[in-house]
Structures are given as C-alpha cells and as structure tokens.
Amino acid sequence: MRIQGLQKLTLLDFPEKTACTVFTAGCNFRCPFCHNASLVVHISKEAEISEDDFFAFLNKRQGILDGVCVSGGEPLLQPDIENFIRRIKELGYAVKLDTNGSFPDKLMHLVESGLVDYVAMDIKNSPETYAMTCGVDALDMASIEKSVSYLKEGHVPYEFRTTVVKNYHFKENFELIGQWLQSTEKYFLQNFVDSGDLIGKRVTGCSEEEMKEYLQVVQRYIPEAKLRGI
Numbered sequence: 001m002r003i004q005g006l007q008k009l010t011l012l013d014f015p016e017k018t019a020c021t022v023f024t025a026g027c028n029f030r031c032p033f034c035h036n037a038s039l040v041v042h043i044s045k046e047a048e049i050s051e052d053d054f055f056a057f058l059n060k061r062q063g064i065l066d067g068v069c070v071s072g073g074e075p076l077l078q079p080d081i082e083n084f085i086r087r088i089k090e091l092g093y094a095v096k097l098d099t100n101g102s103f104p105d106k107l108m109h110l111v112e113s114g115l116v117d118y119v120a121m122d123i124k125n126s127p128e129t130y131a132m133t134c135g136v137d138a139l140d141m142a143s144i145e146k147s148v149s150y151l152k153e154g155h156v157p158y159e160f161r162t163t164v165v166k167n168y169h170f171k172e173n174f175e176l177i178g179q180w181l182q183s184t185e186k187y188f189l190q191n192f193v194d195s196g197d198l199i200g201k202r203v204t205g206c207s208e209e210e211m212k213e214y215l216q217v218v219q220r221y222i223p224e225a226k227l228r229g230i
C-alpha cells in the first residue's frame with residue numbers, strides 16, 4: 001500500500017463514527033479541482049507512511065476510534081487494497097471507502113466480501129461532461145455508471161457527492177445529475193474550497209446563492225439531497 005497521509009481523528013467524514021482517515025497515493029483521474037494534488041501528481045517518496053506505522057497507530061487507537069476512512073487518491077487503484085482493508089477490519093474497525101467509482105468490479109468484490117461498511121462515491125458531473133470534469137480523455141463512463149447502479153441497489157450504505165466548481169457546473173448539469181441519480185437517498189453538494197494543493201489553476205467555487213439554486217434543481221429528483229459544509 002502506498003500510504004501518503006493520515007488524519008488521526010475525524011468526526012465528520014464517517015457518518016456516526018469517530019474515525020481516522022488514511023490517504024492512499026495515486027489516482028487515475030486528474031480533476032483540476034482536486035485538492036490533494038500531492039497524492040496524485042506530486043507524489044513524494046519522503047511523505048510515505050509505512051503500513052507498519054499505520055497499523056501500530058490503529059492498534060493504539062482500538063477502543064477509541066470506531067472507524068477508518070480509506071481515501072486518496074483512488075484507493076481501488078492499490079493492488080493490495082483487499083488485504084489492507086481486511087487487516088483494518090480484523091482490528092474491529094468499520095471501514096468507509098472513498099472512491100471515484102471507476103473500478104466497479106473491485107468495489108463490488110469488497111462490498112460482497114463484507115469488507116466495507118460505507119461507500120462515498122464522487123459524482124464529478126453529468127455524464128456527457130464527466131470526462132472533461134475529471135481530466136481524462138478516454139474515460140470509461142460505463143464503469144462509472146456501473147458503480148452508480150450497483151450502489152443504488154443498496155448492497156451497502158452509501159452516499160453520492162459532488163464537489164461544485166464554478167468553472168464546470170451549471171444549472172443544466174444538476175438537472176441531468178438529478179435525473180441520473182434519482183431515487184438515491186443520500187446526495188450531497190459540497191462547494192469547492194481551494195486547499196492550496198490543486199491540480200488545476202484558476203478553479204473557483206460558487207456563491208451560496210448558486211449552491212442553493214443547484215440544490216433546488218437536484219431536489220426535484222432527489223428530495224433528500226443536501227448541501228454540505230454550508
């Protein structure tokens with residue numbers, strides 16, 4: 001496992017759990033608004049955290065933390081992700097997986113093996129603008145759609161979420177996203193915030209009014225949709 005970051009405590013990222021977040025290095029997408037460029041395009045060997053150190057930390061936090069968020073980068077890109085999560089589960093932690101949804105078969109396998117307790121999948125944009133939004137020319141949109149369909153079947157608790165960026169998201173995109181995801185239970189719109197560690201340049205977030213307007217559009221199809229972080 002290529003581990004490049006560890007947030008030792010989060011009360012926000014894993015619903016109803018006190019958790020930590022482990023960040024894996026590498027991603028097959030190049031979203032210009034990615035706020036973890038150092039995990040995607042500027043991966044530094046020096047920042048690596050060994051598995052031994054990570055599991056030593058988890059051993060010490062047993063009984064204090066309930067869960068581990070496995071984030072990235074794209075965690076499903078890691079060849080040994082299954083064993084890694086299995087070791088976390090063996091210590092008694094619940095596991096939340098953050099994914100861009102481009103590896104549906106791996107996602108299904110982990111869920112069906114009982115290794116994942118919650119999935120958060122990014123919805124980058126409406127289908128016809130997806131490739132542009134995630135910075136990949138040859139995007140396999142069928143994989144994204146397969147992950148969406150699988151999660152909507154309810155095999156595991158999940159959420160969809162979209163980071164809203166002024167440069168890429170417009171009212172019509174949310175109309176199409178609403179139609180695509182309709183009948184899903186949890187969908188969050190979160191405004192882009194510049195972390196100072198971006199892949200692209202001149203990327204900006206939206207105003208609160210714009211966020212509320214987009215939420216209204218989406219709520220026609222997904223009444224439970226919410227804004228996050230506003």
Ligand code: SF4
Binds near residue numbers: 027030031034040134
């Ligand atoms: S925001 Fe995009 S580029 Fe960054 S980790 Fe997520 S999927 Fe990869």
